Amino acid sequence: MCPSYAQSYTKPVEVSKSYDNAGEIFKPIKNKQTEVGIKYRGGEILHSLAFFELNQGSYIKEDNPGGKIGEIYTQNGENKFKGVEYSLTGKVAPKWNVMGGLMYLDGKREKLAKGSEHLEGRYATGTPKWNAVLATEYEADQNNSAILRMNYVGKSHVNDNGVMAPDYMTFDLGYKHKTKINSTPVTLTAMCYNVLGKDYWISRGTSVALGAPRTMMLSAQFDI
Numbered sequence: 001m002c003p004s005y006a007q008s009y010t011k012p013v014e015v016s017k018s019y020d021n022a023g024e025i026f027k028p029i030k031n032k033q034t035e036v037g038i039k040y041r042g043g044e045i046l047h048s049l050a051f052f053e054l055n056q057g058s059y060i061k062e063d064n065p066g067g068k069i070g071e072i073y074t075q076n077g078e079n080k081f082k083g084v085e086y087s088l089t090g091k092v093a094p095k096w097n098v099m100g101g102l103m104y105l106d107g108k109r110e111k112l113a114k115g116s117e118h119l120e121g122r123y124a125t126g127t128p129k130w131n132a133v134l135a136t137e138y139e140a141d142q143n144n145s146a147i148l149r150m151n152y153v154g155k156s157h158v159n160d161n162g163v164m165a166p167d168y169m170t171f172d173l174g175y176k177h178k179t180k181i182n183s184t185p186v187t188l189t190a191m192c193y194n195v196l197g198k199d200y201w202i203s204r205g206t207s208v209a210l211g212a213p214r215t216m217m218l219s220a221q222f223d224i
Contacts, residue, residue: 004034006032007033009029010031012026012028013075015073016073018073019064019069020067020071021072026059027075029075031057033052033053035051036051036052037049037050037051044090044092045088045089045090046088048086049086052085053081053082054081055080055081060074061074076112076113077109077110078110080107081127083104084103085101086102088100096138097136098136099134099135099137100134100135101131103130105127124157125203128156128165128203130152131152133150133152134149135148136148144176144177145175145176153167158203158207158208165203166200168198170198172193172194174192175190181222184222186220186221187223190217190218191219196214197213
């Protein structure tokens with residue numbers, strides 16, 4: 001069992017032009033995280049299970065009657081996240097590797113100032129309860145391998161629980177080849193993200209954005 005405790009600070013946040021208090025800069029916020037986890041190796045598979053709690057500063061939109069835009073963006077209260085995460089990695093057959101994880105996250109607003117009590121206990125915006133990834137890698141030989149990866153993101157609340165962003169699942173496909181160029185080891189990688197061309201929305205707290213379309217990427221890594 002491995003308990004841990006960590007503190008960190010967010011970077012300063014500048015309010016965008018979408019609000020009446022545009023240009024205001026908020027001070028960094030201290031984040032606190034506690035975690036306890038266990039690891040177990042069964043055969044050639046490493047299993048990890050972790051329980052964690054995170055306290056993080058929150059930002060909310062507030063009405064601003066009489067303002068040009070009618071809304072201001074404020075630093076108010078905190079988001080409290082409680083979750084559990086399971087992951088595994090290892091070899092399931094001579095040429096096959098598996099990697100994956102599943103996370104449940106419950107995030108809610110707390111300690112809001114007077115005037116914002118109506119948001120107390122609501123779900124933190126842009127935070128899905130469920131996330132999962134599962135990948136399998138086939139090693140044809142020591143120089144060639146292929147990977148198939150599934151990514152799942154659950155439903156999430158947007159705009160202080162005003163609307164809900166739907167869940168989505170995408171697949172990635174890749175190929176890796178190791179070679180040498182003038183005796184320098186080089187790893188060539190070709191990846192296709194969202195290989196099925198899935199249309200989906202990404203939650204960004206107070207708004208949503210279109211997810212990335214089918215995307216091809218070629219890269220080379222030189223071990224100098």
